[in-house]
Amino acid sequence: MKKVKFTKEELAQVNRYLDIKELCYVDLRYEIMDHILLDIEHEITHEKVTFEEAFKKSCDKWKGSFYSESSYWLGILFRGPRVFIDSCVKIQRPFLILLVMSTLLFTLLSVLIKPLFDFELLFYFTVVVTPIYISCVLYWWIQLKISRTKTSFSFLFYRYVIMNFLLNFLVLYQLYETRIETLNLSDFFYLIFAFNVLYQGYFLYKNHQKEVSRFNKYKVL
Amino acid sequence: MGNQKLYKGSLQTIILKLLSENDKMYGYEITQKVKALTKGELKITEGALYPALHKLEAEGLLDVEVAKVDNRLRKYYKLTECGTKETANRLAQLDEFIQTMQHLLNPKLT
Numbered sequence: 001m002k003k004v005k006f007t008k009e010e011l012a013q014v015n016r017y018l019d020i021k022e023l024c025y026v027d028l029r030y031e032i033m034d035h036i037l038l039d040i041e042h043e044i045t046h047e048k049v050t051f052e053e054a055f056k057k058s059c060d061k062w063k064g065s066f067y068s069e070s071s072y073w074l075g076i077l078f079r080g081p082r083v084f085i086d087s088c089v090k091i092q093r094p095f096l097i098l099l100v101m102s103t104l105l106f107t108l109l110s111v112l113i114k115p116l117f118d119f120e121l122l123f124y125f126t127v128v129v130t131p132i133y134i135s136c137v138l139y140w141w142i143q144l145k146i147s148r149t150k151t152s153f154s155f156l157f158y159r160y161v162i163m164n165f166l167l168n169f170l171v172l173y174q175l176y177e178t179r180i181e182t183l184n185l186s187d188f189f190y191l192i193f194a195f196n197v198l199y200q201g202y203f204l205y206k207n208h209q210k211e212v213s214r215f216n217k218y219k220v221l
Numbered sequence: 222m223g224n225q226k227l228y229k230g231s232l233q234t235i236i237l238k239l240l241s242e243n244d245k246m247y248g249y250e251i252t253q254k255v256k257a258l259t260k261g262e263l264k265i266t267e268g269a270l271y272p273a274l275h276k277l278e279a280e281g282l283l284d285v286e287v288a289k290v291d292n293r294l295r296k297y298y299k300l301t302e303c304g305t306k307e308t309a310n311r312l313a314q315l316d317e318f319i320q321t322m323q324h325l326l327n328p329k330l331t
Binding site: 006037 | 269285289292
């Protein structure tokens with residue numbers, strides 16, 4: 001069977017379609033492009049149709065996956081193609097569950113250990129953790145900006161790691177306002193948030209860089 | 222086709238099983254393989270496949286390799302060591318589930 005060879009214009013047409021659908025995240029874009037082209041190849045070879053007809057059929061098939069939508073897991077303000085949003089939800093959901101569970105668990109723990117707790121120690125611990133925390137998040141943020149590439153991981157980093165990071169400083173502000181006379185729940189909230197943000201931030205940064213290096217090899221970015 | 226909802230919960234296990242039998246596969250190949258093996262009974266939608274593949278990758282069960290094929294990039298997925306162990310676990314769970322359903326639906330056969 002003769003292999004279908006796409007012209008530059010045909011490839012550009014598929015690329016334009018993905019641009020219109022706002023699928024600019026490299027971890028999804030290239031494999032979906034390959035999938036669409038394979039669909040077209042199959043139609044041309046087996047159904048003996050033209051590129052235009054096969055492309056239209058493929059667009060109809062993908063239409064549902066490209067509807068712009070949002071998710072409660074990510075926040076209803078953030079919209080994107082359905083396939084992209086679903087992919088992000090699957091990555092983000094375990095982190096959100098971890099954040100909620102750890103916050104509840106440690107808050108409960110803080111109430112239980114209150115009589116035994118060394119307030120001074122917690123304060124110094126916070127003082128040590130904070131500069132490391134700020135440096136890491138800023139370093140990852142700069143690295144992501146330098147890469148000039150969008151991935152699902154960078155999308156989640158900008159929306160959730162940065163947002164939680166800023167939110168965290170509102171808690172930090174309150175921590176310093178109330179100081180350590182009483183064991184304030186904000187002390188715990190701050191530290192739990194910080195560890196969660198660091199954990200998720202590192203995960204997203206690492207995976208973004210991995211994704212970028214995979215595609216950089218082929219000089220497509 | 223009405224069975225699609227029943228298959229939905231097993232999508233990740235299906236992907237892992239296919240990858241355990243093939244060294245590496247790409248998205249389109251997985252959809253076609255499933256379609257062929259089930260004689261068209263199960264059609265994995267693209268909208269469900271890629272988020273599932275990305276989740277498995279994020280969990281460290283799959284490894285990705287990018288290659289240039291016919292002037293375009295193709296993403297190949299393969300099982301990691303951890304993914305191979307997890308495949309065995311999930312297949313055992315699925316087998317247990319099938320047997321339990323068998324007990325419930327066809328008690329005479331068991």
